[in-house]
Amino acid sequence: MSKLVEIKNLHVEATTDSGRRIEIIKGVDIEIAKGEIVALIGESGSGKTTIALALMGYTRPGCRISEGALLIDGKDMATLSERERTKVRGTEVAYVPQSAAAAFNPSQTIMDQVIEVTRIHGLMTPDKARQRAIELFKALSLPSPETIGERYPHQVSGGQLQRLAAAMALIGGPKLVIFDEPTTALDVTTQIDVLKAFKSVMKAGGITGVYVSHDLAVVAQIADRIVVLKGGEVQEEGMTQAILSTPAHPYTQELLSAFEPQETQFAGKRTDKAQPLLVIENVTAGYGRVQEDGLPLVKAVRSVSLSVEKGRNLGIIGESGCGKSTLARCIAGILPASAGNIIFNGKELDHDARRRFREALREMQIVFQYADTALNPAKPIEDILGRPLTFYHGLNGSARSARIDELLDMVRLPKALRYRHPSELSGGQKQRINFARALAANPKLIICDEITSALDTVVAAAIIELLKDLQRELDLSYIFISHDLSVVEAICDEVMVMYRGEKVEHLTREDMKSPAHPYSKLLFSSVPKLDPTWLDTLVLEPELMRQYGGA
């Protein structure tokens, strides 16, 4: 097969705030044959987006291509003039962005933007362009393909926008399409539709593709070959099946093992004699004006009940908008429930955290998703960790200092970190500090609200291991909220599935293999597996899709 894309010895430099130049792509060689779909896999900072954009001859402000060649069908994008590059963009190479919502101009209709490429390059008349667009909409399985173009971007859902962005890329009839993490922001059930649509259109047209992602399972479904990147260098590359089954490079092996979390000792079956640590009965909460029945207009959580035992973990899983985060905030008292009871350690708690006793607040801690906003950037780590020590336990001076050292040890961070500020730490380190702060209170229950969702897979896996160790050492209980089933499976004894504010099913570890409720079935089967044939052989009952499918 002839080569469409040849990247030879690519070096890209970036200039930092202080004027220093650092290399972010350090000599990368990649070849892509015609009609092939190659995946660029790596964690954040590996350089995959930079390479993808460089294929269009584009670098973000502050970066430049310092060396190397990027040949697309013989043309070197690195040395073309800007004018020539604009001619190539949209016609020969096209880009599907990560956040379709941000990439659409809010004040123009969708159709105008989808056919814009044809207007810019004069490829066909506007009428023909509109027809072609509608054909593409149909091929991408978009609802109401004839009329969807007349809407504005904010009137269309995320999954639909992502496919519309693909139509926007394909309309110019490009030879190469670059997909930049297009399904990262989507729910698992929506992701399936989008992936299938992409795959069918690419294969039907024999279009060459580059698929950038950090999610191995997703990539396994759509790519013929995989290139593994880290720190701006290629670690390994090969055919998809080979990489998945027999990875050669240690980094690839690390990525794969992060994907399949290890089995741990889980607490045995429930013992009925112990009083549960936390019991929630028929809690309802939401937003908006309070109606006559005392309940809010928008009910984000509807009459949910659950219980957590000491030393055991409960996972709450569901897609975006199902109410799991709202439930977490309810339990913590941040968003007061409108109805129901919250009973902690046998005592009923006030719905509003402001009216709870300090002891109750201390024993139940919550850890948030984004460590960037959860840590005060103006304070050094020792103040962040020290404050709860002083506030809850009255510790001061050397006792306080010693305990800070202990806490840093517990989360496996070096003691020297105490003098740093949050901005100097990495994502994983910040999340550990976030957790250490919760530990400082000596709690019994920690609510983890999507704490690994913003982290890279390898880093997230390490955090999960830490959580398990700490649970054993300190006899903690967790409520673990996530949309990621594999993470929840790794750590929780029991799982609660939520959909549209309601508890749909409660599963124990054994039940997780075969859920009973139709939505749980749909959710569990939508999670991509590392098997490349998974997507093609996936059969989702149309009834279920119609009832629960969001896209």
Next chain:
Amino acid sequence: MNSEIARMVAKRLVIAVITLLIVSFAVFFATAMLPGDTASILLGQSATPEAVAGLRQAMHLDDPAMLRFLRWGLGFLTGDLGKSYANDMPISVLVSGRFVNTMELAGITALISIPFALTLGITSAVMQGSLYDRVVTIVTIGVISVPEFMVASTAVLVFAVYLKWLPAISLVNEVHSLYDLLRMYAMPVMTLTFVVSAQIIRMTRAAVIETLSTPYVEMARLKGASRSRIVLRHALPNALGPIVNALALSLSYLIGGVIIIETIFNYPGIAKLMVDAVATRDLPLIQTCAVIFCAGYLILITIADIIAIISNPRLR
């Protein structure tokens, strides 16, 4: 126009009315706090206790503040603006002529400065970092940082003293021809234009730079769009709201500038009238002029906000 937009517009209008009420009350209250007795000041030498008491009663000075405010407000709305303390003429007569003069000055300035400033602001944003942009930025910051009277006196020095092209003072009564008219207006308008343009340029430039760094503009670039296409079809329509806002804000500087310019060039406008009134503590005149200015400013700001609301595609 759908109901969401109508609701937001109505809300904005209500806020405008409330603001006007608060503002006029503030103006009234501030001037009513004058230390010293108004009646005795006015009577001057002939201030016998009976005369003072009589005048106080005639002027309703002993009524509670709220009542006086309401009476004054009602009078204002019905066109009875009272009489000036200083020269005993009805204020409406005094004000109307000068008001027209100021409107002419402001109007001409707006006509010249708005297109000029918008062009400079947009082009310097598009060519951010270039020599052109840097020069525009330096000059703009220079003009903004210095007092208006300095811009005016520099203009007078250069054009009237050294070059002797233009007269230093505007003599409205000596206008005999179009040429005279131009010469008379040239300096005030030029100076005022400089001052106002600088503000508009700065704010427009910032608004356009912000829209140019959005993800959808980057996407347009990646589709191969030319620079002019990006600016005209993607950036500007979305910068419209902030730009209209900037224009409205610059009106505040126009008002401030007019006060100085009319004084330094002796231009017979309403701002100069107000400055003189402050010097002579002519309360009714001060109140009237202040409220006229504020009302005009508020009306224009409200119009700008309403335009911004209507042009927001998310509400359609």
Next chain:
Amino acid sequence: MMQGAPSISAATGFFGYRFNLVGVLAFLVILFWTVVALFAPHIAPYPVGKIVDMDYFGPMSSKLWLGSDYLGRDVLSRIIYGARYTLGIALAGVLIASSCGVIFGMAAAVIGGWFDAALSRFMDAMISIPSKLFGLVIVAAVGSSLPALILTLAFIYTPGSYRFARALAVNVNTMDFITVARVRGENTLYLAVSEILPNIIRPVLADFGIRFVFIVLLLSGLSFLGLGVQPPLADWGALVHENIQGLSFGAAAVIAPSLAIASLTISVNLLIDNLPRKIRDRSA
């Protein structure tokens, strides 16, 4: 990427900070005027009110560096003394305006509810009055004594400072670390002072500088109109006012005070744009 006034960066590192030539120059100018204002009686060559020249609007000479004013007094001495009033009044005004604005702004952000709504509505109304206009109205009422001027200027510019501080504080308030502190059980005062304030202090200081410039300009404007600092005292704006006749002669008496004002305001603006930056090298 740094935009704004172009800078010639001398990327020297002192204590880990990178200093900027323009920023340093601006700082020196401000320092110069501060020293002049503080030590005016010791620096001025002639007593402020003394008539030293037979001629009025006399030319610049070795005896009178900036010539004489409309009464024959030494312009240089009057500018030196004028620095005290311009800087002094403006500094007092901005200190009051900024502190009030920050305190009320933070309070409104943290307390919220009707307090925030009412206060913000009132401040918005105050902001919608053009500043020179407001200045004229208040001066008409309370006069032009020094304390009155300081309070007037502070009052006019507090709403702007309030709005800015409140917006910053509201932004910080939505961050998760504030929620964490709240759920811990911390009280309002702790939240405002210990968690929010350190995060807004840098932009607030920049706003302080900008507000100082506004106040200097407004004060000079009022004095220029004859409504600010009254004779025999004179700030720079008043100096321009009393010597305005000299404009047609191109006398230094009217140009020099304007240049003094400009040098101060431009320097403060440049300093804010070119503050020394900590070199943050991500060690990646």
